Amino acid sequence: MGEDEILNLVTGNIVYLLGAIVLIVIIVKGVRIVPQSEKHVVERFGRLHSVLGPGINFVVPLLDNVAHKISVLERQLPTASQDAITKDNVLVQVDTSVFYRIIEPEKTVYRIRDVDAAIATTVAGIVRAEIGKMDLDEVQSNRASLIATIKGSVEDAVDDWGIQVTRAEILDVNLDQATRDAMLQQLNAERERRAQVTRAEGQKRAVELQADAELYASKQIAEARRIQADAEAYATGVVAEAIARNGIEAAQYQVALKQVEALNSLGKGDGKQTIILPANMVEAFGDAFKMLKGRG
CATH class of the missing domain: 3.30.479.30 (Band 7 domain)
Structure with a gap:
């Protein structure tokens, strides 16, 4: 094999090798792998051409250029x-x-x-x-x-x-501090107002309860007086009926009974009191005893 043939063979191999290298570079440059968290902006001749999403993407080498890699994370x-x-x-x-x-x-x-x-x-x-x-x-x-x-x-x-x-x-x-101080004063004033309202409502309720208690007491007293009046009226009616049936003797008997009861009450003292009676009271009590004895 001559020198020319060897030179041609070497030259051809170099050309093939360069071609392979260029092809590999073109393939590498034409493939773009974009991460999940990014998007790539591709320019062609200085103008927006496309936006590459996550995964494998293909571009034209020497014509397309990834100008911006933008994160899409929050x-x-x-x-x-x-x-x-x-x-x-x-x-x-x-x-x-x-x-x-x-x-x-x-x-x-x-x-x-x-x-x-x-x-x-x-x-x-x-x-x-x-x-x-x-x-x-x-x-x-x-x-x-x-x-x-x-x-x-x-x-x-x-x-x-x-x-x-x-x-x-x-x-x-x-x-600011001035506004805070003013708001604090307003808050304290509102709390004091609420406290005063609460106290006033408490006093009002106390007055209402006191009035209710007095009204209840008055009603009870009135009811007791009514019952007493009914009892007295009933007693008077009984006496009147007895007088109507038995005449004046029944009335005299009731008076004599009351006189004896009064004298008995005076005799229950502790012995230290002094009782002064009119002279004719002794005769009245005597008559009462005689009447009671006669009725007995």
Whole structure:
């Protein structure tokens, strides 16, 4: 084999080898494996050509270029604080945090330069606007509703950027010291008012119970007097009936009986009392004893 043949053979082998190398490079460059957590933006001649999703993808080497590798994982903005004035002119400092995902990277990379800064600015403006529509008490008590409103407003604002807002949080609502002192005084005044109302209601109830007790006592006394009057009327009726049947002697007998009972009661004393009776009382008692003896 001559030198020319050997040279031609070596040259041919080199060409084949270079061709194989170029083919391997083309194949390697034409195959793109995209991780599950990413999307790749492909440009052709400097313009958007396609977006590669997770898995194996094929591109045209030398023509197509993976210009951006975008993570589609959920992101959290750093906690931001912004001042806002409520509807009742109270200055508050609101701490917020926003979570979002990039779902259309072709919009994100070509329509906005700094996504985090843009979202933070948007959130700050929306928070100030929404809190300005509410009184301080509403901000404190309707935080869940306020968060939902802010989330919806942010979603509408960032829709053109290919972003999905997954969650918005109001971490804290801080007040200046003067406002805190004023609220504390108001709270103490409200507690004192409630205590006074409670005491007044207690006193009112006590008066009502006392009046009910006095009314009950009056009714009982009246009932006792009625019963006593009925008894006296009954006794009088019995006496009247006896007089009607037996004449004046029955009445004299009752009077004599009462006189003897009165004298008997006087005799039950402890002996130290002094009793002064009119002279004619002795004769009256004598007559009473005679009448009782005669009836016996």
